Amino acid sequence: MKLSFTSLIAPFLTLAALSGSVYSQSNLPPNAAASVNGTVITNDVVEQGIQAALSQGQKDSPELRNAVLSKLIEISLLSQQADRDGLANSDKANRQLAQIRQNYLADLELATFSAQNPVSDSDIQAEYNREVASLGPQGTIVEYKVSDIAVATEEDAKTALARIKKGEAFDKVAKSMSLAPNKVQGGAVGWVQSGQVSPQISSVLVALSVGQVSPLPIKMPQGWYLIKLEDKKSSKPPTLEQAKASIRAGLTQKKQFEYLNQLRQGANIVVQ
Template identity: 25%
Template structure:
């Protein structure tokens, strides 16, 4: 006999197959499935239970990413069928008395705990992560800051120090750097005349960055620069100071940081207000780490 976990997984696969098949068929939507329709519009009745367009849109938001990109018209009917099927299966399951089984009760309680915890965090923590709070945090983070220094450079990558010395000799005699890079460089940028574009120091290996940022614009290294990739001859074309990141660029990072800090603070308070005992696998009390 299948365990509940295996049976649930099998049922989920079956429902997914029922749903995914029509998606591939690109079933057109009937009238009334347009995005400007009121979410409260009733799109199905299953006995005495109604399904609204808003519920279908929530279902769509929970689909795998590839299906969320599909136009609504292409997935409307299979989503509607899935919503109807879910109601039918749930009713049949409740009528069977399966909800009274201990294992099912435990899973229902576990799911309820998760929903309640998420709602709690949404209504407490998330409500504190406002745009005003994020913008204040942003201003504090970037106050007085300037962006990092960036360099625009080209390089010629060679297999040996002797080859690199020979290239430098040609440059000293007036050879064009771009042409030599295209002819002699073993690196992937050879086709672009050795062009590496703009980069910050941390984006290159230390030996390369140190040599590149030490140059004056328009000059090249007079000695070969060794790195794990080989021997470099570097031409610095320009330097600039990048702008500090914008609020929009940092929005997601600031949100994550602030949310994490608020949750941690809330947990510390809850821990302090509650007696907590921890035990190892043998049941022996764990000694708190100092």
């Protein structure tokens, strides 16, 4: 489990800038950035904190590096004091440390699995070809701007549809009747592709004209839906180079999901 340095760094930037180097580097063992009461903070740990800050938009600078080291020193001081206060052996600490260890090992196992089972360029090419072929002969991506109303019963759906047919605005009916969180936006869902929604929704969506509402309520496992097609657009698919990063991420996630399913199938899991 990685420390979230970014939220901790900002208050210390000014202090680090004023103080210059946080601690003298003299008399420290190799690869040591600092020592706190004999406990060494390695350069590797400092670099990990700096990389975490950079990934969150911070700019590399001497001030940032001093701030990261300063925060690590404070963490070391506090953890040492917690040891002296007997907190390290408390039930609460043991539970939290066990959870941190478990989370770290889980992340490490997935990272190791992905490193040992990388997504190849040929995998990416094959997935890209499959996605492009699924677009059909025109070779364009069709996107639909959708709003919806979700209710618990068919009767409620019919009531909402009747109000819309009488001329009431779809977004007004959504705000007053929908049970979905997007009711506050008048039921707005945003842009989707037909393959990103359930088959029940997709089959109705592709048959609608812009401005139309589904002629009948749509039955779903979680309730009944009305949808409105707000707008529609077509675009060219991205090139392989443009799509490569997202395809790699998607295939990596798919491999991890399959690995987790394999572990689950081989495990004895009991849920109360």
